[in-house]
Amino acid sequence: MRIGLLGTGPWADMAHAPALRLHDGLDFVGVWGRRPDAAEELAKRHGTRAYDDPDALLADVEAVAFALPPAVQADMAVRAARAGCHLLLDKPLAATVAQGRAVVEAAGGAGVASVVFLTARFQPETEAWITEQGAGGDWFTARAQWLGAVFSGDSPFAASPWRREKGALWDVGPHALSVLLPVLGDARRVSAAAPGSGDTVHLVLDHTGGASSTLTLSLSAPPAAAGAAVELRGPRGVTLLPEATEGPVPALLRAVDALLASAGGAGPHPCDASFGLRVTEILAEAESLLAERR
Incomplete structure (x- = not known):
């Protein structure tokens, strides 16, 4: 092609x-x-x-x-x-x-x-985990942290105008949602949204599968604190998103x-683009709630 x-x-x-x-x-x-x-x-x-x-x-x-x-x-x-x-x-x-x-x-x-x-949907370890946890269902709650050091470290993306304007919500928020939505179901609503330090935001989502999730998103984390983690808790216990081994x-x-x-x-x-649109809708809902808090 x-x-x-x-x-x-x-x-x-x-x-x-x-x-x-x-x-x-x-x-x-x-x-x-x-x-x-x-x-x-x-x-x-x-x-x-x-x-x-x-x-x-x-x-x-x-x-x-x-x-x-x-x-x-x-x-x-x-x-x-x-x-x-x-x-x-x-x-x-x-x-x-x-x-x-x-x-x-x-x-x-x-x-x-x-x-x-x-990215997580096209890496073997993480995609296999997402598929397995989505098939298991019955999750009670989830916690996702996507913490980047773009604005606090030596990143080639630090000067990106759109990242400066839209922040972590729009940059790393899609990554977190790409993991949570296929596991917990669509977000019925963004229950809460609050700003944190720098561009950091904290969200609470209510999912169609019955679970709730919390997300902490940032591009302003100290380099030593940067990283991504997703934790699920339910009747079968606790499971963590595995680390990807590829670039x-x-x-x-x-x-x-x-x-x-x-x-x-x-x-x-x-x-596909329809999923990308659904992610955009959730981000826009969260952005609207954050604007009310600022």
Whole structure:
């Protein structure tokens, strides 16, 4: 499948471009970015072509991968879907519910496949655990902590304007929800939301399966305190999300496999644009509650 990449930032360089170049089922046709010089540099490093016009790239490919800020991704995803391109999306799907809904409608209208790259769902250890715990059910409560040191350490993402604006809720919140929702069921409501230090937020969710969950999300954690953990408690005891042993490139290769399968007729993937929209709706609900507290 011919595929292009939209985006030229650190994530495109360290994750997307290597995965697109390495996958045996892809022809990595080219890259477009909002900064032409960055597109040229990225294309040279990864053995592909830089495009000045995104529509020219869309016309040359059958699928497109995104490494763009959420608001830009949503607009470009609508454009790509209407051009007949399958969508390998990043999280969050969009910056607003309306933008996310537009992506879902465009993908559905064009009949193109979509996959949102939520890392834990494409790593063998964590995906197997999510599947097993979701099948077991009957959980009483869950606790998720997704603590990054993006704003307190030496991160290439620290200057990201959208992360500075939207914070951990929108950056790492999708990761936590991608684990909790398939295990506990959809969130009936965000019961509570409170701000913490820096961009830290604390959420309480009420799930359709009967359980409640608490989430602590941050990009401002001290580097020594950074990390992700999910704990489930129920009649069978306590279980913890296992640590992943691989980096983002192998996970992205599996996300590409999922997109190829869906495009080939396997049906929608659990992490398709519709799931990305549901995550966006929950984030927007939490954001509204947080605005009332500030």
